[in-house]
Amino acid sequence: MEKWGNHTRSTSSKNQINKQAGIKKPFTEVIKANIGDAHAMGQRPITFLRQVVALCTYPNLLDSPSFPEDAKERARRILQGCGGNSLGSYTASQGINCIREDVASYIERRDGGVPADPDNIYLTTGASDGISAILKILVSGGGKSRTGVMIPIPQYPLYSAAISELDAIQVNYYLDEENCWALNVNELRRALNEAKAYCNPKVLCIINPGNPTGQVQNRKCIEDVIHFAWEEKLFLLADEVYQDNVYSEGCQFHSFKKILYEMGPEYYNNVELASFHSTSKGYMGECGYRGGYMEVINLHPEIKGQLVKLLSVRLCPPVSGQAAMDIVVNPPVPGEESYAQFIKEKESVLNNLAKKAKLTEDMFNKIPGIHCNPLQGAMYAFPRIFIPSKAIEEAKAHKMAPDMFYCMKLLEETGICVVPGSGFGQREGTYHFRMTILPPVEKLKILLEKVKDFHIKFLEKYA
């Protein structure tokens, strides 16, 4: 409209043209290996999951012969749990009852029969929402001194961001890079004892399989951590969103909940535990649905009341994300019409990821000045990179962290986007970056070759 001179819109259009025009770069495409966003990297959705969500979205399709009966059954069940049989209704803040029941059954199957109570399940807007909510509740209950929250270093930065937003104290414990990023209880104890001097540590966060570090904790290590939490009366927060992403021979995912129960009633009646899962990772990679759940056990009834109150402010998690979560925990089973296709799609994704995990580790370890621990699980490599002192000086002159400087150069010269280790935390004087293994195999190979060439040139330049 002429009247307002259309000034704002035209500025915006100009920006977009600038973006498109750009400056000539030595690459044709930016490869976003910085974020665990499977579909954006070309992974195809699981057909069954999308069929069920589409049926729930547009129930006229329940009469269509092109949808399988098992998908229709799932959709009918979910719709029966919705007010007015519509995804458009609010649900209870905690999520749809029948989906929470399916989550509980899934956990029982996964954990070899350890009981799970739907009342302890909260559907969430992705795992992040649950983690933020629990941290908020635990931190706000603090007394005089500020609440300490123990997190691994390196960590997924949601934790540091949430802790700082809540004005709590971040208590770092370091994973052991020399030992395949293992979690060592002595290090937990060191961190806790030092922290007690200046805060009130109440929460211990674990990420297993690790993000960005990709390690998978063994049973013994989990038992040690649980014993430590029991001894020190710490609330355990187990981020287990990569539970389906385990690749290395001899590695297996054990949930904290399962091990807790196997350690006996002294533990499972006392240790407070929240664990998190999501639609975003695993083999489905449905990040955009913002689906997730948390299971919270041994939560004090009063705190539980506060949690429900807090969750009710955001009304309810997105209902199509709840539906997607239902299919993650309640996929087709043998004998059902969709089983064959489902298992084929699932295994294809997971086998590919396993192949890419090995490929990435192997290729990184052939590059001089790069060392990469085995990618036992999750979907990232977190290689350690040697940065020559001349490059460190130049980074400092640009007021940049040395690994940020490295990653910027990598991006400018190759179009490959990865995240500097300083975004996750790392031991002083060590440098890393995080890269996803999500690009298709052929593209990943090219990407790794490019990193190799870049790195060798970088070493030469700053020798």
Next chain:
Amino acid sequence: MEKWGNHTRSTSSKNQINKQAGIKKPFTEVIKANIGDAHAMGQRPITFLRQVVALCTYPNLLDSPSFPEDAKERARRILQGCGGNSLGSYTASQGINCIREDVASYIERRDGGVPADPDNIYLTTGASDGISAILKILVSGGGKSRTGVMIPIPQYPLYSAAISELDAIQVNYYLDEENCWALNVNELRRALNEAKAYCNPKVLCIINPGNPTGQVQNRKCIEDVIHFAWEEKLFLLADEVYQDNVYSEGCQFHSFKKILYEMGPEYYNNVELASFHSTSKGYMGECGYRGGYMEVINLHPEIKGQLVKLLSVRLCPPVSGQAAMDIVVNPPVPGEESYAQFIKEKESVLNNLAKKAKLTEDMFNKIPGIHCNPLQGAMYAFPRIFIPSKAIEEAKAHKMAPDMFYCMKLLEETGICVVPGSGFGQREGTYHFRMTILPPVEKLKILLEKVKDFHIKFLEKYA
């Protein structure tokens, strides 16, 4: 599994049986008139919106002859804005570009050509998410004294909850019940001046059309409010989620943005304004999708940076909710295949709501001891109820607010669930409740008759 005695699950089942068994009640059905949840009350989704979201969810349907071309076009456009053409990818934290462009075009059409910049549009997880985020940013920028946030009384309790969570100061201004819940600038000034003694008032929240009060502000009143905000350098926060819900003759929705621009550059270059919209209300009633947007203008670039950072912690709004929002701002237009059905469905919902608004007002005003202002807009009645002093005494003996006592009795005796006015705030010594007008007409009539019978008996009992 026997090993764990299945104790948790069996407790849960027992609870459910108790819920089902219950105690014999003098009604057959609970009518939930407490929450603005249209689909749960039987309203049907808008076909076109669901078709587009289903097509985006399961793109195989793009080949199906049973979906109209205009829906397919919308779906293709949205998918092109998604990483890997999938709803399962993360989007930018601010939301998908092409949807933000559609929102900007919608605002320009709505506001008679006042320009809107897609860069100022943020897609959100329902309107609540946007409101909480903006409040957090504005409050955290505070200096020595705590930030005051002015809110109407009665208000939608999201505001009081967010303010208390952020440890800010709630500054009440009272809507004028005698004058159809009008907003009076003298009252704003009184509230502001008193508040300056104990806090730093920085934000003025307006809900228009009003929730729970249903008034629609006229142009003069909006101009006065904008002038006041300009004068006092207050950040204006305009909750306009009921912008499509205007029923009374002679009432019209005016956006704050439009009036701001019409007041001239001194205003539109200086007054900071955030306005909110949602998929949940209007004629679509898609609460479960958690779709929404906010437009923020004149935000300081530094604060804008903080906002983007804050929003990025939750990664992105649910993508199917973003798609639903797109259809709300970009529905079928004359000449398109789906237009006739769309406009029929939309008008049916809105005409029905208008009819129910009038019916509710009329029926309430026939009940002795109840007075109800005209329901000019939104989807609630907020009648004032006379509660006899004997009932007030009995409520106090039960440690209940008198209107809570009244609403509990109403629920117990009739199965009708409404929300006591004390949940929204009201002038000392006055009592109200909020009731939605969403039940179907015939059911609403029965409901209002039941309230009438209950109220008359209540007056007799406590005379």
